Amino acid sequence: MARKSDDTTRRPGERVAKVMARAGLGSRREAEEWIAAGRVAVNGVVITTPAVNVLPQDKVTVDGKPLPARERTRLFLYHKPRGLITTRNDPQGRKTIFEVLPQTLPRLISIGRLDLGTEGLLLLTNDGGLARILELPETGWLRRYRVRAHGRVTQAQLDALRNGVEVEGVQYGPIEATLEREQASNVWLTFAIREGKNREVRRMMTALGRKVLHLRRIRIGPLHLGTLGSGAFRELTPDEVDALYRAGTAKRDAAPAGPRGQ
Template identity: 60%
Template sequence: MKNDTPKKGGPARKPAAKKPAPAARDFEGERIAKVMARAGLCSRRDAESWIEQGRVAVNGKTLTTAAKNITDKDKVTVDGKPLSTRERTRLFLFHKPRGLVTTDRDPEGRATVFDYIAEKNPHLPRLMSVGRLDINTEGLLLLTNDGGLARVLELPSTGWLRRYRARANGDTDQARLDTLAKGVTIDGIDYAGVEARLDRVQGANVWITLGLREGKNREVKRLLEHLGLATNRLIRLSYGPFQLGEMAEGVVEEVRTRVLAEQLGGSLAEQAGVDFDGPVVDRTPEPERADPRERTGPRPKRPRQESVRPRQESERPRQAGERPRPDRERPRQDRERPLSERATKKAQPGTEKPRARKHVSALRSDRAEAEKGQRRRIESAATEDRKGRKVVVERVSAVARRGEAGAEEAADTRNARRFKAEREKTEGRADKGARTGKTARGKHKPSGETGAAKFFRRDAAPKGGAPRKPRGK
């Protein structure tokens, strides 16, 4: 046993100073880089680089290291601007075309997935991929704005099955494909069991469907090379419960929050630290207003906008049987003018509108009003026309009032004499027809002869001919 008693004549030893225990606050909250990545500002690697450059401050103090935990009470600023509020956890399905690299920045200058999405869909937040696809691999790619969710979904321990369809050049059979189910080791790398099924043979190529759960770098191509096949096309069909389906190439579709919560379950959601109650930031860019001086084509038509002015009492539609009101017949601008201005308002020369022609009924009513109060003389006579039909003729003429000029009386007298002459002339024709024994229809009137006389007269010889023979002889 060690004796701490100092020796005689020697210096006394001081007890070792205890290190202060770390404050509980140092273990609260989340790392600053993680918070910045969840806010959609940048990746964790970029956040750590920004902190080293002195661009990030917490509660007014510039950070020099990324080993810092913060809580919701801390105020974080990046380049002097406050950190945006954490957005709701969102997941997107993307049909990746061939020729795009799944990375934020490519040192070789090739087109990236995120540049393609930002150009086609500027309203989406900053996204990160769940796993990666090679430049020549096409198909389903999961994208999310939550780094925690992306990390959890790409872990092999999550156990989500990923299905691929590969076209490879070479010859194989189902028995050789079944050897991949037990797992293989290639170049010192262990690959877990893979489900492989031979779909069809197309000339020198074969189509194979594979299902794996690890998703290591170039795993499918290396497994097929192990069997002597050269992959010339690779399509990812599904990732866990999410399917590519009939989605068009280059299209991005968002998974509903309710569906995402159901597929994750409670354990994965808690492990990823998702937030389904946060807000959704609207990033739709405002349309740019073109300079009218630079317009080369025709002026676009302005959309028709309905007035939001409340309808006035004078503008309401007239009900059935309601009498028109004078103030409602005038234009609105005229009703709002003072009464003195309305009375003195005169039409400018050359601006008069042509009057509308009156209807026949209106003309008749005007004539009746003009003739109201005049005495009328009605003359009637019965006569016959040339065919013997009796016709009753009436003539209505206005009698001049007392004190009026005698010209009208003379005109009435002249018309009366003319009407009398026409009547006498018609009656004379009727008397002449009676004397000749003809009716109006031109037939002989009955002469009163007996039947025998009528018989012999009918048998008389006509003028200039032989006598007729009596009937029956």
């Protein structure tokens, strides 16, 4: 039986939760929850804090089982359909994307989320470290959405969002929005945002007094949805993954001063 320890002595290496996430077991947050629950041991000693560094020669186990051999980093573009949620388990019993993805895929985690009624581009990976880099605010990837809403909106109203806006006590940063066209009683718009706060586009439209009828994410940074059909996915090549990783790391490291670049 593994012994318990709360030793958080500083040592070389990487945080154990990061190593677990990279092994494809789940997100770093999930790994930290397993640690807090006493399910993780390092060299036979149960740990209860994620503030532990491990080296390649250390033996990390979860529920007594060693971590799987690290897979190569894989990244998928997925066209999430409406009516699915992006968490692995849902207390309300709603269907998740992981229930409909092919079982032949590795264990994946989503990079960010799309709500139940939103479709479009979602990134999936087996590498928790890559997911964390691309999710960091410092990375600042531009996320572009196409919106169909009921009612009329002027370009002047949309331009006002460039200065940011407060909705229901939440402050949102600058938003680029463009009126594409009007069709009967509806309008088509594009929104470009960087923060990715929960339901941000929908709340912006509510602030304008308009109801979103259809919302699709079409771009994340340099990655485009393109012609990928609903429910379809495409795996990025190793070269594409490496380029994205380098770009994300460069943006993170360059972020401390001034506005974030695209």
